Amino acid sequence: MKKSSLEVNIAGINLKNPVMTASGTFGSGREYGEFVDLNKLGAVVVKGVSPTPWKGNPTPRVAETHGGMLNSVGLQNPGVDAFIKNDIPFLRQYDTKIIVNVVGKTIEEYCQVAERLATEDIDMLELNISCPNVKEGGVAFGTDRNKVEEVTKAVKKYAKQPLIVKLSPNVTDIAEMAKAAVEGGADALSLINTLTGMAIDIHRKRPVLANVIGGLSGPAIKPIALRMVYQVAQAVDVPIIGMGGIMTGEDAIEFMLAGATGIAVGTGNFINPMATVEIIEYMEKYLTDHNIEDINEIINGLII
Amino acid sequence: MKKSSLEVNIAGINLKNPVMTASGTFGSGREYGEFVDLNKLGAVVVKGVSPTPWKGNPTPRVAETHGGMLNSVGLQNPGVDAFIKNDIPFLRQYDTKIIVNVVGKTIEEYCQVAERLATEDIDMLELNISCPNVKEGGVAFGTDRNKVEEVTKAVKKYAKQPLIVKLSPNVTDIAEMAKAAVEGGADALSLINTLTGMAIDIHRKRPVLANVIGGLSGPAIKPIALRMVYQVAQAVDVPIIGMGGIMTGEDAIEFMLAGATGIAVGTGNFINPMATVEIIEYMEKYLTDHNIEDINEIINGLII
Amino acid sequence: MRNVIIEKNHKIAPDIYEMILLSKELSHEGFPGKFVNLYLNDGAHLLPRPISICEVDRENHRTRLIYAVVGKGTKILSSKKEGEKLKVMGPLGNGFKIDEKIDRNLVIGGGIGTPPLLELVKQLKGDTKVYLGFRENPILVEDFEKLGAEVHIATEDGSQGHKGNVIELLEKHDVNADSIYSCGPKPMLRAVAKWSREKNIPAQLSLEERMACGIGACLVCTCKINTEDEKWEYKRVCKDGPVFLRDEVIWE
Amino acid sequence: MRNVIIEKNHKIAPDIYEMILLSKELSHEGFPGKFVNLYLNDGAHLLPRPISICEVDRENHRTRLIYAVVGKGTKILSSKKEGEKLKVMGPLGNGFKIDEKIDRNLVIGGGIGTPPLLELVKQLKGDTKVYLGFRENPILVEDFEKLGAEVHIATEDGSQGHKGNVIELLEKHDVNADSIYSCGPKPMLRAVAKWSREKNIPAQLSLEERMACGIGACLVCTCKINTEDEKWEYKRVCKDGPVFLRDEVIWE
Ligand SMILES: Cc1cc2nc3c(=O)[nH]c(=O)nc-3n(C[C@H](O)[C@H](O)[C@H](O)COP(=O)(O)OP(=O)(O)OC[C@H]3O[C@@H](n4cnc5c(N)ncnc54)[C@H](O)[C@@H]3O)c2cc1C
Numbered sequence A, B: 001m002k003k004s005s006l007e008v009n010i011a012g013i014n015l016k017n018p019v020m021t022a023s024g025t026f027g028s029g030r031e032y033g034e035f036v037d038l039n040k041l042g043a044v045v046v047k048g049v050s051p052t053p054w055k056g057n058p059t060p061r062v063a064e065t066h067g068g069m070l071n072s073v074g075l076q077n078p079g080v081d082a083f084i085k086n087d088i089p090f091l092r093q094y095d096t097k098i099i100v101n102v103v104g105k106t107i108e109e110y111c112q113v114a115e116r117l118a119t120e121d122i123d124m125l126e127l128n129i130s131c132p133n134v135k136e137g138g139v140a141f142g143t144d145r146n147k148v149e150e151v152t153k154a155v156k157k158y159a160k161q162p163l164i165v166k167l168s169p170n171v172t173d174i175a176e177m178a179k180a181a182v183e184g185g186a187d188a189l190s191l192i193n194t195l196t197g198m199a200i201d202i203h204r205k206r207p208v209l210a211n212v213i214g215g216l217s218g219p220a221i222k223p224i225a226l227r228m229v230y231q232v233a234q235a236v237d238v239p240i241i242g243m244g245g246i247m248t249g250e251d252a253i254e255f256m257l258a259g260a261t262g263i264a265v266g267t268g269n270f271i272n273p274m275a276t277v278e279i280i281e282y283m284e285k286y287l288t289d290h291n292i293e294d295i296n297e298i299i300n301g302l303i304i
Numbered sequence C, D: 001m002r003n004v005i006i007e008k009n010h011k012i013a014p015d016i017y018e019m020i021l022l023s024k025e026l027s028h029e030g031f032p033g034k035f036v037n038l039y040l041n042d043g044a045h046l047l048p049r050p051i052s053i054c055e056v057d058r059e060n061h062r063t064r065l066i067y068a069v070v071g072k073g074t075k076i077l078s079s080k081k082e083g084e085k086l087k088v089m090g091p092l093g094n095g096f097k098i099d100e101k102i103d104r105n106l107v108i109g110g111g112i113g114t115p116p117l118l119e120l121v122k123q124l125k126g127d128t129k130v131y132l133g134f135r136e137n138p139i140l141v142e143d144f145e146k147l148g149a150e151v152h153i154a155t156e157d158g159s160q161g162h163k164g165n166v167i168e169l170l171e172k173h174d175v176n177a178d179s180i181y182s183c184g185p186k187p188m189l190r191a192v193a194k195w196s197r198e199k200n201i202p203a204q205l206s207l208e209e210r211m212a213c214g215i216g217a218c219l220v221c222t223c224k225i226n227t228e229d230e231k232w233e234y235k236r237v238c239k240d241g242p243v244f245l246r247d248e249v250i251w252e
């Protein structure tokens, strides 16, 4: 049997394999580049980029929880100009796709970033309407069906690259949000962003995070993420990038069977910097063991 | 310093301490009675009781997940008559409060159970409008603001004991659901029920649960539960029973600081059958260490 | 809950381990067909693992378990060191009922369902025939033989004994008996149920189901059981079983 | 990521442990003020724990860590057995910058911030004074003395040396120096910053912040740093630090 193919296509873009990095957990690839050969990755999804520099929230910004972690970084980033200047040339040295996570406080700000990136050498945009750690924008857009559609539609006008919309899991009906994004013109969906959570230092009687509430990520949330990917795959026809607690190749295959075309590793990188490449290796093994020639055969392959 | 008091009052009922068992994880106390002295517990919350016997869902009904578990029991129970005959007399042998979890497929069914229990020797009712494992009733009532209010109002008419409404975490805005329940007449609130989740057997390409989707519980969900208890405590004035991933005394204190008057242990019992009594012991120690005479002082005691 | 010491924990066949636990209470309460819940003490894998009691040595306070490494929990179990402590709950469940007046016992085991039958055979009175089926590597054969039982083996790959399954072997030998005790994979138990019904021999079958509490409180481990009044109801494998009468069990 | 062997892991004071790791690379790259990320291999506690390099023995490939048990992660760490393997990332971060032309070094340590200063003192040229403050039980005093440094101790309970804090002791001794290196709890660092500014002595301070990745990718470990162009920006303690110049740090 010849080597199985891991290539997938998301909204017209060919990825050498389905494995990406989750926004905000991998910087712009520079730091993890010391541990992981970036050429091996399907795509690098960079941290959220806003029109102007954002400082983010005060520290502590992280709390460990059972099988997961809370973060309240709050989209600290140097702004789209610095990103274009420093990070695109760096990433373009590698044979991988570049997906830029776009953030803003208003619809106009989201559009500004998309417009500014329109002529840049990047492969896709990921619209982040699901960050729970900022007061304006972020999750405020991601939990209201109409706003999801509105912001997607607005950004779509400026976007020259395929547009992924990243959904928030902090909603009653994820399928409805997915439909709203698709109606707004999303070419693909990614999910899930973090679930809002909290941790308390009982001896100081204070929240562990300076921001009180943060976003929960890591293996603890995997069953929720998987359920949402499955529900969204039943509801819409655009490709899905699944994430939430993926640590191993087994986890990644679960997401693909549930309906994801691509998968992303976030918190998993912190726990095992080699997670992404180990997942790619496992995918090859899984396909060989199961006598499957093309990874596309397992997407949405769940038998009910 | 004299021994600190653990006594709390929930909707007029005095509990010797805040520690209860979460519905559905402790049967009617009989089985765990071999490991735990039921006289020590603040209250025993029994499994969901419906007007007629319910068979529940097919097996497998459980899947272990990282730091948690999924269940899809589907409220199997012998019906309210069998419950009254067998379980109330058993539990009344012990010096603890009895809280009955009430389930139904329609508003009428919920009311029937409340009516049937009106003359029985039990202490409180817990209205379960948040079970994700049944097709009708359950979470269908718990994720719609208006239905929450409607079913609460209806059951309140028949309830002779104080009425706790148990909220579902699978919603965009937990505070809104809490307000709806209080407007419907809830004397107290309990939260959270399980989060819907999923697990896949990648080699069989099938869901692990026969029911495909189940309810996630255990320490993995604690940060989410804690955040919701905190948000609800800011939004309403009725007492809150907090639960979701409580395993240790430290966890329990976190919930009380966030605003819970009582706490319940569910999945924690499976992992450590002695969890409830160990939590009670820890509470005493915590109060002594912090020089606090009355546990009521720490409720909602979070410093922001 | 007991905190017991692991006296031994070592591989006895490919992916099969033997663990000896030291505890007076455990060994004294360990009757055939009962199981223990083993707590892994691992933050990712919280639920206890149910493992049948294979054999007890009451004098030396030993309880013997035989387990297959099939997933992450049993993998963790296999890495426990001798001398370490292990949290154990049990013995749990209802085991095999032994009728001392019975003459001809037939014990049928399959794969990793074989271990709990060892203590059973030790306690059975009368004549006992043991039929065991395996995919490839038989386990515990000598242990059964040492008890003086007549042991017959079937392997799917034919590497030992009859090539094929254990029911074929029973039919080939035209076995008869007064009572059957069986534990093994579901397809085998189903075949044993069918065969024994045809032969009109009463049978006790030990079932398996995924569990959480292990003591009857959570209702996740149910199986369909015939009842008199109703058509059927879900009973708890952990508390009402794991051993059920053949005619109670409804196969899906 | 390196899989290294734990040569030693034992208690040296109440709640304080010493761990010796065996790894050529680690010992050769371990410069003063850098740290390692230790992976606990526990399903509940996933994030690595940052611990400073206390001392390296390049010849014997040893890296010495001194850590306090303050929570669940360090508790797990303290239960690791000698001979076990440990996953380690590092050495990470930017350590102390040593200016070889400087004559009079002043090293100020507080509590569990003392360990990383040992390798520093070993490498400093010129005259070195070491001032260490503790709540009660001083650690590593003999180790510093063995290096030929002049060591002064302050304890809050007065059980050893000066009763009170280390700044009081510095003032009492009217210490002067050309360069200060300090690591310890935030209140102490802040006091060192104030004192050194008054004395007009340049100082390098090693900061601490809760971390996730440990390599600069996730931005959870930031601290406020003065910049030329803007008023201030958040810099990463793990990658841009943990050692910063006194005048860069903005105290909250
Ligand atoms: C009453 C009873 C007695 C048993 N006796 C033995 C024995 O003596 N020797 C032996 O090797 N095995 C025995 N088993 C099966 C054993 O419990 C499982 O193989 C084991 O739990 C698998 O755990 P894992 O983490 O390695 O597998 P995983 O598949 O990773 O486990 C995931 C979850 O599913 C559960 N699970 C997986 N397979 C089974 C199964 N077959 N039965 C029940 N739960 C399962 C696990 O307990 C865990 O909760 C028995 C099971 C039952 C119910």
Ligand SMILES: Cc1cc2nc3c(=O)[nH]c(=O)nc-3n(C[C@H](O)[C@H](O)[C@H](O)COP(=O)(O)OP(=O)(O)OC[C@H]3O[C@@H](n4cnc5c(N)ncnc54)[C@H](O)[C@@H]3O)c2cc1C
Residues within 6 Å of the ligand: A063, A064, D035, D047, D048, D049, D050, D051, D052, D053, D066, D067, D068, D069, D070, D071, D072, D073, D074, D075, D112, D115, D116, D207, D208, D209, D210, D211, D242
């Ligand atoms: C660069 C650096 C070097 C350090 N060097 C040493 C050293 O040499 N010796 C030593 O004893 N300690 C050192 N620490 C502190 C040490 O990392 C913490 O004490 C340890 O992480 C606590 O873990 P825990 O699980 O026991 O505590 P918990 O409070 O249970 O930990 C919960 C979470 O908070 C984090 N955390 C808690 N306290 C701290 C802290 N003070 N600093 C950073 N993160 C924290 C943990 O890493 C974990 O993610 C250093 C910290 C940093 C940032």
Ligand SMILES: Cc1cc2nc3c(=O)[nH]c(=O)nc-3n(C[C@H](O)[C@H](O)[C@H](O)COP(=O)(O)O)c2cc1C
Residues within 6 Å of the ligand: A022, A023, A024, A025, A047, A048, A071, A073, A075, A101, A128, A131, A166, A192, A193, A194, A216, A217, A218, A219, A221, A243, A244, A245, A246, A264, A265, A266, A267, A268, D212, D218, D220
């Ligand atoms: C420290 C941290 C920072 C994050 N920053 C961003 C971000 O800038 N934009 C975004 O869309 N998601 C962000 N996320 C969410 C992740 O991309 C991902 O959706 C989430 O963490 C779930 O995946 P995981 O469990 O694999 O981490 C961040 C997550 C973490 C842990």
Ligand SMILES: Cc1cc2nc3c(=O)[nH]c(=O)nc-3n(C[C@H](O)[C@H](O)[C@H](O)COP(=O)(O)O)c2cc1C
Residues within 6 Å of the ligand: B022, B023, B024, B025, B047, B048, B071, B073, B075, B101, B128, B131, B166, B192, B193, B194, B216, B217, B218, B219, B221, B243, B244, B245, B246, B264, B265, B266, B267, B268, C212, C218, C219, C220
């Ligand atoms: C096996 C199982 C059965 C449950 N059955 C019920 C039930 O009958 N009624 C109910 O209101 N909640 C039920 N729950 C939810 C729990 O009461 C509790 O809200 C939830 O598990 C979160 O708490 P935990 O993390 O401590 O388990 C059940 C949970 C489990 C795990």
Ligand code: FES
Residues within 6 Å of the ligand: C210, C211, C212, C213, C214, C215, C216, C217, C218, C219, C220, C221, C222, C236, C237, C238, C239
């Ligand atoms: S495992 Fe809980 S009832 Fe059987």
Ligand code: FES
Residues within 6 Å of the ligand: D210, D211, D212, D213, D214, D215, D216, D217, D218, D219, D220, D221, D222, D236, D237, D238, D239
């Ligand atoms: S810990 Fe991730 S940037 Fe410092």
